[in-house]
Amino acid sequence: MAEYWTLDDFEIGRLLGRGKFGQVWLARERKSGFVVALKIIPIKEIQSAETVRQIRREIEIHSNLKHDNILRMYGHFYDRDSIYLILEYAGKGEFFRFLSEKGGRFSEEEAAAYIRQVISALVYMREHSVIHRDIKPENLLLGCDDQLKIADFGWAVHNADKRRMTFCGTMEYLAPEMVNNEMHNGSIDLWCLGILTYEFLIGKTPFESKNRNMREAYKKISSLKYSIPETVGSNASDFISRLLVLNPGDRMDLGDALRHPFISRPG
Numbered sequence: 001m002a003e004y005w006t007l008d009d010f011e012i013g014r015l016l017g018r019g020k021f022g023q024v025w026l027a028r029e030r031k032s033g034f035v036v037a038l039k040i041i042p043i044k045e046i047q048s049a050e051t052v053r054q055i056r057r058e059i060e061i062h063s064n065l066k067h068d069n070i071l072r073m074y075g076h077f078y079d080r081d082s083i084y085l086i087l088e089y090a091g092k093g094e095f096f097r098f099l100s101e102k103g104g105r106f107s108e109e110e111a112a113a114y115i116r117q118v119i120s121a122l123v124y125m126r127e128h129s130v131i132h133r134d135i136k137p138e139n140l141l142l143g144c145d146d147q148l149k150i151a152d153f154g155w156a157v158h159n160a161d162k163r164r165m166t167f168c169g170t171m172e173y174l175a176p177e178m179v180n181n182e183m184h185n186g187s188i189d190l191w192c193l194g195i196l197t198y199e200f201l202i203g204k205t206p207f208e209s210k211n212r213n214m215r216e217a218y219k220k221i222s223s224l225k226y227s228i229p230e231t232v233g234s235n236a237s238d239f240i241s242r243l244l245v246l247n248p249g250d251r252m253d254l255g256d257a258l259r260h261p262f263i264s265r266p267g
């Protein structure tokens with residue numbers, strides 16, 4: 001591996017898409033022919049020091065994670081115009097597009113298979129004391145062999161101790177401890193796992209609010225006001241209800257989630 005990469009080391013292909021910062025391009029490393037996704041973040045797009053800190057933290061955390069269900073970050077470099085993140089190319093693109101092509105929800109078998117992959121990634125992240133805090137379909141990609149890949153560690157932090165952070169994550173995925181701006185820890189990803197499972201099975205989030213009204217969403221989350229349709233199997237609804245628990249300490253932990261009948265005996 002070259003010590004320092006430059007843009008000349010890569011042949012740039014088609015635009016894959018644009019993120020909240022910059023664009024993602026298909027690229028090939030010239031010497032090895034290795035295909036990657038190159039996320040190019042123009043420096044001029046980075047206004048605040050907070051954004052710089054967030055990108056620095058994303059690089060520091062994401063570069064050290066090596067797991068099949070976590071999109072690899074092979075390296076990064078920058079020049080006077082942009083920051084470049086050298087990422088694993090996910091052959092089937094954005095997960096939420098795949099979800100919408102399926103009519104917005106999966107069968108219980110399929111949902112369980114994908115949630116099992118998310119749990120496997122979360123177990124690995126917990127072993128590296130990393131919390132993602134923004135697990136949602138928009139931050140998932142799909143590999144060419146249908147492997148789910150958690151991407152976008154822009155909101156990830158080290159679960160050093162209890163954390164108090166400003167608003168982060170996505171409204172419908174916000175955990176109660178975040179809504180009440182309390183301290184939070186790794187259990188926040190358990191809450192998001194519950195929301196994700198609900199969305200995979202039902203095709204919408206449990207605390208959806210009309211016209212994205214924050215106050216309404218906060219009220220629903222804090223009072224745990226949601227319902228699971230009768231059409232959802234008992235194992236699946238039991239799984240969700242053990243994760244969507246107000247008190248972080250009372251949520252089903254990852255070990256129990258892997259052993260839960262919904263995951264271990266899908267359908």
Ligand SMILES: CS(=O)(=O)NCc1cccc(-c2cn3c(Cl)cnc3c(Nc3ccc(N4CCOCC4)cc3)n2)c1
Pocket residue numbers: 016017018019020024037039087088089090091092093094138141151152
């Ligand atoms: C927040 S964000 O930046 O992540 N969202 C913007 C966005 C929007 C769209 C794509 C992609 C994207 C990102 N990728 C990364 Cl990172 C690695 N591989 C891909 C990656 N791979 C990819 C693979 C295949 C396809 N095709 C498949 C054939 O049909 C057309 C789309 C698209 C993207 N795509 C990203």
